[in-house]
Amino acid sequence: SFVLTQPPSVSVAPGKTARITCGENNIGSQSVHWYQQKPGQAPVLVIYYDSDRPSGIPERFSGSNSGNTATLTISRVEAGDEADYYCQVWDSSSDHPFGGGTKLTVL
Amino acid sequence: QVHLVQSGAEVKKPGASVKVSCKASGYTLFSNAIHWVRQAPGQRPEWMGWINAGNGNTKYSQKFQGRVTITRDTSATTAYMELYSLRSEDTAVYYCASGGDDYGAYVLGYWGQGTLVTVSS
Numbered sequence: 685s686f687v688l689t690q691p692p693s694v695s696v697a698p699g700k701t702a703r704i705t706c707g708e709n710n711i712g713s714q715s716v717h718w719y720q721q722k723p724g725q726a727p728v729l730v731i732y733y734d735s736d737r738p739s740g741i742p743e744r745f746s747g748s749n750s751g752n753t754a755t756l757t758i759s760r761v762e763a764g765d766e767a768d769y770y771c772q773v774w775d776s777s778s779d780h781p782f783g784g785g786t787k788l789t790v791l
Numbered sequence: 792q793v794h795l796v797q798s799g800a801e802v803k804k805p806g807a808s809v810k811v812s813c814k815a816s817g818y819t820l821f822s823n824a825i826h827w828v829r830q831a832p833g834q835r836p837e838w839m840g841w842i843n844a845g846n847g848n849t850k851y852s853q854k855f856q857g858r859v860t861i862t863r864d865t866s867a868t869t870a871y872m873e874l875y876s877l878r879s880e881d882t883a884v885y886y887c888a889s890g891g892d893d894y895g896a897y898v899l900g901y902w903g904q905g906t907l908v909t910v911s912s
Contacts, residue, residue: 717898719836726886726902727836729894738893738900770835774897779852780838 685778686714688771695789696761704786706754706771715774716754718747721785722767730769731756758788766790793817793891795903802909803877810873811906813887823889824896825870827861830905831883839885842870843896877910884908 689707696702706716716734719727729738731747734754744759758765771783798812813825826841840851842861849861855874863870870887884905894900 715897719899726905727899728902729898729900732894732898732900772836772838772899776850779854782835782837784835 686711686773686775686781688773688781688783690769690771690783690786692784693787693789695791696758697791698763699760702758702761702765702788704756704758704769704771704788706756706783707752708773709752711752711754711773712750714749716747716749717772717774718756719770719772720765720767721770727770761788761790763790793889793893793901795887795889795901797885797887797903797906800907800909802911805878805910805912807877807910808873808875809877809908810871811885811887811908813870813872813903815868815870815889818891823891825861825863826888826899827859827872828886828888828899829881829883830886831880834883836886839872841896844870874908877908879910882908882910 686708718731720730721727730741730745734749735747746757748755768785770785794816796814801809803809824841827839828836830836839855840861842849844863858875860873886905887903888899890898890900
């Protein structure tokens, strides 16, 4: 089964690029979704099927998935991007686990 | 516009059960899957199970198998999640989520607002 590893925190200055990773052996063979969650709110889908972006999500958000690491990239980071980000692998044999979450801090 | 509206907060004693509802609007629940996800305070989300609102088929996480039941009403506008034999560790926010017609069954593209369930003696 999958145990998804994310860095607990990532800090980035406004206007710079944030990269949040999600690691597991051979995760590149699985479908990965990414969610943004702000305090007291429900998660919001920001990337699905590794790299697809829902309508309404800025183009600054992008995703990739290869080998043992999936990555969420946020370009030109804004203060409003500050949130917790969770990856999720869609795998029925491991009950679709979520990563431990990464707190993005905009300096 | 897909909208999922959940029932209100609940306080339950250990050993009791809780039933949370999720009403869909803006799309036809009937042709979609509804998932339930819970999140304990400060913890990662945890997938609990899902229902095919069209045929009523369900699948549950191994962790909750035997302790959870997911159903939908015959008009297929509302889904329900009932959790039994509650313990303090079940204190969490419970969410329903769906991919709707935009994302399909395997993407949690739309979420309810969450229902806080507190288990305390």
